[in-house]
Amino acid sequence: MSNNMKFNTPTTTVLYSIEETVKAYRKLCQQNISKVVPNITVDQALILIVIDRNNMSQSEIADLVFKDYASMTRIVKLMIDKNYLSKALDDHDKRKTKLKITELGKAIIEKLNPMIELNRETALNALTDKELEQLHKILSKITQNCQIPKK
Amino acid sequence: MSNNMKFNTPTTTVLYSIEETVKAYRKLCQQNISKVVPNITVDQALILIVIDRNNMSQSEIADLVFKDYASMTRIVKLMIDKNYLSKALDDHDKRKTKLKITELGKAIIEKLNPMIELNRETALNALTDKELEQLHKILSKITQNCQIPKK
């Protein structure tokens, strides 16, 4: 009821402040990543690392990083062009795509790792474990609330 | 130190879960907004309302909603094409743009308002005032941590 006392106008709504944070974090990440690997985007960097750590099909990876399949197709294409990735069909299911990190890709991941760690530490500086837990819990609730039942 | 125990891989970092929430909320908003006003995007809807409530120049509005000026230019252009907005030069400073809501725009805002309220309520369902405060506080900290000093 009075829940929204301070969150009443569009400019003071949750989305507003959450989105502000996301944008600030992405900007920080992009700037720092560019210092160690020019010509790679935050999304590409994340996807590269996720592919490296998970042996999954393209759309499973997409789900993991919350990318639309169409977006994923295009991001992957760009990374193949830059020779970070290569693509092959899954032997057992030729609809599926298997993505492999190239040597160049692996070298880039090595460069990225410490910077990603730094970015996280920078963003979470002075946050307590408790706060992180709270944040996670609250965000989960909101995410849950926003789920649209698919019929 | 052990701060990151559970937040160690890229897929479990803050950005990850914050971005998940943002995307879920945006999706909900878009679906609901489309029900009352087809052919408008979440961003356009937000900007329309913010323009209506604030008598500011284009870039001030952009700052308010965290849009890049270039993006703002294009969003505004689309909304002018759809006759939601009109544009005029500021009399005292001809570099500045004054945006005005058209009659059609005003009618659309009327349709949007209740849905925006509903979206917020849906997203924040079952969240306590305390949680909202915590969320706001934690997000502010992170946003602050991510600020890049501009020289």
Added chain:
DNA sequence: AATTATTATTTGATATATCAAATAAATGCT
């Protein structure tokens, strides 16, 4: 007043988001 610097906005180029429709391969059904 003329020149330079700053500010507001735009444009170009490229990356990503999203929806709908198209493909192609695999599965399920009869």
Added chain:
DNA sequence: AGCATTTATTTGATATATCAAATAATAATT
């Protein structure tokens, strides 16, 4: 086996994000 359905990915169209460079108007400086 043959056909309909589902699944994984792609393509097209449009919107937005971001950076750099361009414009145009104002402000500051010499």
